[in-house]
Amino acid sequence: MRITVMTADQQIVTLDVDPHESVENVKALLEVETQVPLQQQQLLYNGREMSNSEKLSALGVKDEDLLMMVSAAPSGAPANDLGFNPDGSAVNPAAFQQHIRQDSNLIGQLFQTDPELAQAILGSDLNRIQEILRMRHQQRAELQRQKEEELALLYADPFDVEAQKKIEAAIRQKGIDENWAAALEHNPEAFARVVMLYVDMEVNGVPLKAFVDSGAQSTIISKSCAERCGLLRLLDQRYKGIAQGVGQSEILGRIHVAPIKIGNIFYPCSFLVLDSPNMEFLFGLDMLRKHQCIIDLKENVLRVGGGEVSVPFLQEKDIPSRFLDEERHAKEASSSGGLATGTTDRSGSTPKGGQSSGGASGSTSQESDFEAKIAKLVELGFGREAVIQALKLFNGNEEQAAGFLFGGF
Known part of the structure; x- marks a missing residue:
């Protein structure tokens, strides 16, 4: 040597x-x-x-x-x-x-x-x-x-059980150390911190940094953020429940529709409002599907509307440090695990299953039917917000809502 x-x-x-x-x-x-x-x-x-x-x-x-x-x-x-x-x-x-x-x-x-x-x-x-x-x-x-x-x-004595256990542990640890050394040499990026996906959005005209999470069933906004965006007045408390994911949080209700701006284009969006001070805004799978979003990690952009809009994911330096600490809480707040019992439907009664694949009220088919009714009435020339209010007024009865709208028209 x-x-x-x-x-x-x-x-x-x-x-x-x-x-x-x-x-x-x-x-x-x-x-x-x-x-x-x-x-x-x-x-x-x-x-x-x-x-x-x-x-x-x-x-x-x-x-x-x-x-x-x-x-x-x-x-x-x-x-x-x-x-x-x-x-x-x-x-x-x-x-x-x-x-x-x-x-x-x-x-x-x-x-x-x-x-x-x-x-x-x-x-x-x-x-x-x-x-x-x-x-x-x-x-x-x-x-x-x-x-x-x-x-x-x-x-050591080959017949000593404790010595053999230590030898086994030493051999296992040596394999782990060799694997770690190989990863450090050939795959060092595996030890780097992985930053979650954030994009710049505007919710009801208020700029936000949205956490894009395809593992969350529903799009989520915190109570404080909804208040800052002027949306808390639209909170429908009939959609209360418990969001269960990694952890669980209380669902205060639902905001059925509000404009979000991605790039230069506005899109309608619905939110669950959570009593979660550690999470601000999470763009979940429901809206990713609705607006045909593509998470392009090669180009590091989020494509919306099948590609009509592309916005870059934020770099770590552009994300506030408190957001990086909140990623764990955002995952806990996400409703990727569905809803617990206690969620109520539009009539105020408790659904039999008590579980929601969309993370809100009742079943996905009920929500799809409601959207279909909205689409039909909007085609008649009425505004979407007026249509939603009329359907809610008549508990989803399409004919009564149409009569009310024609009468008011």
Whole structure:
């Protein structure tokens, strides 16, 4: 293996030695290279003096490790200036920094083997140097402990059940560590944070950053956001219930239709209003289907209306930090798990099933019938909002609503 020795007079010596070489033999090699007598050499590793009779492997010295050599001669640098404390930090961090700074070869080696420490040494923060040295000491100590445990297991009694369990756990952990190292090398993006999909929208003229979630059955707006958008006055409390997803939240009611602006085009949208202070606006599967939306991750855009409008998904820097913390709460608030019992229909009675695939009231077929009635009456020339109000007034009776509209017309 190869070790690097830094002397008190800023000389760097690289030696190829056997892991089981004695410290005394290493000092003999250094005597040839540095002209410092063996008796005057003091070798330090991790702040601890190495005695002549000890072996390098027994001290935990590994390939590419750094040793410090201080001279006992009066003209040499004091040992306490270039030594290390028991916790791995430098006794004199300023002297340690100065020694390494003045040797371009050592700085180059550090940039290859430990760029973080090299950057700290070139900086002016001595506390940072001490922090990194302590961290490296802890890492080496942990690695040494693991090796000692592996060595102990290697010679363990093959008939000892507990020892075999530890060997099995060690083999499993080794496989996990190898898998982690392979992922870190070949698939590093897997460790990056995944930002959820947000787009800019306007709800009733108020700009919002909408969380696009195809895993939520219904489009959701919080009570505070609905109030800010001036929609709370349209809240139909007959659609109360419980939204069940990852967690559960109370449904305060439903806003049947309001304009949302995506790009430069307005679209009708309906919302469930939740008492969820941790979530603002969630664009769910119901509206994604209704407006034929396409989530294009290759181009990183949301296409609406089969492609007539394309809006880019926001980058992380454009998303408020509180939104990033709210993603978990938004998933909990989503009604992807359906509704619990207790939701009421338009007549005020409780549905038999109590469960809603659309996340609102009754069944999807009932909602589709209601939309079909609206479409028929709108074709007769009436405004959509007036049609909805008339149908609600007559509990969905299409003929009575039409008579009322014609009479008012």
